Amino acid sequence: xxxxxxxxxxxxxxxxxxxxxxxxxxxxxxxxxxxxxxxxxxxxxxxxxxxxxxxxxxxxxxxxxxxxxxxxxxxxxxxxxxxxxxxxxxxxxxxxxxxxxxxxxxxxxxxxxxxxxxxxxxxxxxxxxxxxxxxxxxxxxxxxxxxxxxxxxxxxxxxxxxxxxxxxxxxxxxxxxxxxxxxxxxxxxxxxxxxxxxxxxxxxxxxxxxxxxxxxxxxxxxxxxxxxxxxxxxxxxxxxxxxxxxxxxxxxxxxxxxxxxxxxxxxxxxxxxxxxxxxxxxxxxxxxxxxxxxxxxxxxxxxxxxxxxxxxxxxxxxxxxxxxxxxxxxxxxxxxxxxxxxxxxxxxxxxxxxxxxxxxxxxxxxxxxxxxxxxxxxxxxxxxxxxxxxxxxxxxxxxxxxxxxxxxxxxxxxxxxxxxxxxxxxxxxxxxxxxxxxxxxxxxxxxxxxxxxxxxxxxxxxxxxxxxxxxxxxxxxxxxxxxxxxxxxxxxxxxxxxxxxxxxxxxxxxxxxxxxxxxxxxxxxxxxxxxxxxxxxxxxxxxxxxxxxxxxxxxxxxxxxxxxxxxxxxxxxxxxxxxxxxxxxxxxxxxxxxxxxxxxxxxxxxxxx
Numbered sequence: 183x184x185x186x187x188x189x190x191x192x193x194x195x196x197x198x199x200x201x202x203x204x205x206x207x208x209x210x211x212x213x214x215x216x217x218x219x220x221x222x223x224x225x226x227x228x229x230x231x232x233x234x235x236x237x238x239x240x241x242x243x244x245x246x247x248x249x250x251x252x253x254x255x256x257x258x259x260x261x262x263x264x265x266x267x268x269x270x271x272x273x274x275x276x277x278x279x280x281x282x283x284x285x286x287x288x289x290x291x292x293x294x295x296x297x298x299x300x301x302x303x304x305x306x307x308x309x310x311x312x313x314x315x316x317x318x319x320x321x322x323x324x325x326x327x328x329x330x331x332x333x334x335x336x337x338x339x340x341x342x343x344x345x346x347x348x349x350x351x352x353x354x355x356x357x358x359x360x361x362x363x364x365x366x367x368x369x370x371x372x373x374x375x376x377x378x379x380x381x382x383x384x385x386x387x388x389x390x391x392x393x394x395x396x397x398x399x400x401x402x403x404x405x406x407x408x409x410x411x412x413x414x415x416x417x418x419x420x421x422x423x424x425x426x427x428x429x430x431x432x433x434x435x436x437x438x439x440x441x442x443x444x445x446x447x448x449x450x451x452x453x454x455x456x457x458x459x460x461x462x463x464x465x466x467x468x469x470x471x472x473x474x475x476x477x478x479x480x481x482x483x484x485x486x487x488x489x490x491x492x493x494x495x496x497x498x499x500x501x502x503x504x505x506x507x508x509x510x511x512x513x514x515x516x517x518x519x520x521x522x523x524x525x526x527x528x529x530x531x532x533x534x535x536x537x538x539x540x541x542x543x544x545x546x547x548x549x550x551x552x553x554x555x556x557x558x559x560x561x562x563x564x565x566x567x568x569x570x571x572x573x574x575x576x577x578x579x580x581x582x583x584x585x586x587x588x589x590x591x592x593x594x595x596x597x598x599x600x601x602x603x604x605x606x607x608x609x610x611x612x613x614x615x616x617x618x619x620x621x622x623x624x625x626x627x628x629x630x631x632x633x634x635x636x637x638x639x640x641x642x643x644x645x646x647x648x649x650x651x652x653x654x655x656x657x658x659x660x661x662x663x664x665x666x667x668x669x670x671x672x673x674x675x676x677x678x679x680x681x682x683x684x685x686x687x688x689x690x691x692x693x694x695x696x697x698x699x700x701x702x703x704x705x706x707x708x709x710x711x712x713x714x715x716x717x718x719x720x721x722x723x724x725x726x727x728x729x730x731x732x733x734x735x736x737x738x739x740x741x742x743x744x745x746x747x748x749x750x751x752x753x754x755x756x757x758x759x760x761x762x763x764x765x766x767x768x769x770x771x772x773x774x775x776x777x778x779x780x781x782x783x784x785x786x787x788x789x790x791x
Contacts, residue, residue: 216515217495223502227456228272230501232285235269238464244268245291245317246463247303249275253352253455254327255298257369258334260356262295262322263463264363265338270463272456276304278311286315298330299323328371328378335368335384342390343367346381346411347397348374352455353422353447353474354398354429356462361433362395363466375404377411385411395433398425415743422447423480430471430486431739435750437471441496442487444514446505447474454505461500470498477510484517489779491518568787585663585756588621589683592672595621603676608669618672622665628755629662648748652693656686684759694752698745705745 222237224230227250235245246263248256250272263270269289271282286294294317296303308319322337324330327349335344345362347355349371362369370381385391394411396403399418402425408414417428426447430437443465445458458474465472471490475483491497497514499506560571592598596618597606611617629646646661656667668686675682698705739747778786 215493215519217491217493217497217518219497219499219511219515221499221502221511222461223500225502227460227501228274228279229281230457231270231272231460232281234460234464234500235271235285235289238467239267239269239289242266242268242289242291244293244295245286245289246270246295246297247273247278247307247311248297248459249273249302250456251275251453252302253453253459254349255302255323255330256455256459257327257347257349257352257355257359257371258331259297259459260359260462260466261338261362261366261368262297262334264466265366266293266295267467268295268463270460272460273303273307275302276306278307283310283314286311286317291315291317293317294319296321297323297334299325324380326378326380328373329380331369331371332380332384335370338366338368340390341367341388343393343395344385344391344411345369345395345397346372346403346407346414348372348402349378350374351402351422352453352458354402354418354425356445356455356458357422357426357429357472357474358395358397358417358433359459359462360465360470360472361429361436363462364436364469367395372403372407374402375406377407382410397429419482421480421482422474423476423482426474427482427486430473430490432742434471434490434739436469438469439471439490439492439495441468441470441498442473442491443470443498443500444473444475444506445500446476448476449505457501457505475506475510475514477507479510479513479517484513487514487517488519493519568789570789585622585625585668585686586683586759588618588625588668589672589686590679592618592679592682593676596672598672598676603673605669605673608665618669619665622663622668625755626662645748645751648694648697652690652697654689654693656689680759687756687759690752690756694749698748705743707744708742 222230222233224233231250244263244266246259246266246268248259248270251274256270259270268291271285273279273282294311294315296308296319299321300323302323303321308321311317311319322330322333324333331349335341343365344367345355345358347358347369349355350373355369355371358369370384372378372381385394391412393413393415394408396408396411396414396416397418398416399420402418403416408416417425417432419425419428443461445461446454447458448454458472462472473483473486487497495518497511499511560569588595592605595616596608597612598604605618606612607617609617609619611620629649648661649657650659650661656664656671658664671682671685675685742750778788
């Protein structure tokens with residue numbers, strides 16, 4: 183579930199700037215400011231659903247209707263709603279509220295999709311909708327919740343991935359609903375120890391499914407069930423809150439963390455699913471995560487918020503204070519900077535959070551750049567709260583920081599002459615010091631930096647060893663880009679920059695996939711990465727960057743396999759091609775704010791300018 187991004191200088195490469203450096207550790211605390219918050223609520227779950235709809239949609243051709251009293255058939259509704267760009271509204275089994283009817287009218291919806299059979303949503307609901315709104319009705323319902331999930335899946339359409347979650351509880355499926363919605367993949371339900379025949383038949387009939395995201399621990403979905411599905415990858419934990427954390431961390435590349443939605447995940451009645459269900463539709467629309475919570479808070483929840491949110495983020499509470507009180511909201515906000523205390527079961531240490539880059543950098547730090555000093559200057563940031571890396575460009579207008587930028591700017595940047603079909607400034611720079619070799623060297627410098635400490639289980643020689651072993655014509659055996667191969671590609675297609683970069687991208691990824699197919703043990707192993715700064719040494723939990731709009735993309739996670747992490751890092755270095763409509767310098771700069779988070783919740787901040 184790797185989200186494409188255009189940041190060429192990955193967090194892992196920035197982490198390597200500090201890994202072998204000497205820093206004086208004084209234990210300065212992070213800033214005490216907290217994220218903002220807002221609440222979407224109504225008098226009850228039906229009114230809250232209406233308010234969620236009003237928040238997210240000014241109009242919609244479609245509306246999805248689900249039973250607000252039982253979760254069984256409703257669990258799979260969110261990916262279908264996302265496919266139709268529709269909100270999810272709730273109904274009682276035989277009575278539709280006037281405010282829900284009014285919301286369907288406000289949206290000017292022409293089509294209403296009912297989830298569940300007539301035993302869940304009675305036929306008279308259809309009559310009410312038709313007579314009062316004029317919308318047509320489509321119903322997806324089966325003999326049970328498992329068959330209903332497959333009918334909804336069929337309505338979503340062909341897919342190469344599915345989410346498999348328990349049909350015997352709501353928390354796991356709704357934790358995964360935003361990511362499933364963003365990716366356009368259905369949620370299929372299962373029993374804990376037995377894959378229902380209807381679910382098995384759906385998966386078997388869709389032979390294109392190669393990946394199954396299994397949500398929940400073995401108590402929710404057993405290993406025997408996982409073994410029956412294609413490409414099973416588990417995101418689970420000891421309880422629903424640990425699973426929620428594992429899902430959001432493991433699939434975090436799908437999400438923007440400028441905002442998270444928070445809904446009650448457990449309560450006295452066992453059916454406190456409604457706000458999470460309707461809120462997940464809005465979360466999927468906005469590419470945000472859904473955090474489930476409780477009173478008292480689980481330490482899994484507080485650590486998740488600390489790891490993934492910043493003080494620029496917003497926490498949006500779904501539901502009224504009877505479900506999530508203002509006191510709980512205050513604790514959620516405090517968790518982001520660890521300025522408050524929380525209680526609850528499970529999770530790792532909730533000790534003090536420190537900004538490691540709030541320390542003074544020793545002179546040894548600068549020597550770690552080695553030959554790459556020609557490309558960067560490094561200094562302590564303002565107030566010693568970050569590391570500032572300033573890119574050294576060869577001219578005031580030099581914005582080429584990616585290989586795609588090299589291809590896109592080749593004709594003007596490297597002296598292409600129509601009559602000769604050759605690049606002029608390849609080995610010898612022009613008057614401004616610009617040459618193809620120098621620009622490719624910049625990208626190679628970042629590969630170097632990323633490789634310095636990318637030593638995950640069994641990856642002998644690091645990332646460069648993998649790149650050099652692919653057999654790609656674009657890379658040398660040492661794992662560097664071969665600038666002469668780039669030159670040949672540009673000269674072969676001088677008027678098709680996108681096509682040239684696409685040829686490189688397709689070759690790289692094809693060779694990489696083949697590499698991991700031939701190295702299954704390495705591909706499926708779980709990585710470990712340790713960062714040591716002077717006397718400070720910790721295992722890295724996650725590497726991410728925060729762009730100008732404060733959305734976070736995870737480039738490394740200890741919860742992902744080596745293959746997933748390598749794919750993320752390579753995609754960060756060499757992102758998917760843009761379209762011909764993009765201008766050559768669109769989003770090709772490495773500038774941004776990067777964050778390295780450790781298992782103990784300390785962190786490093788790096789600003790690239």
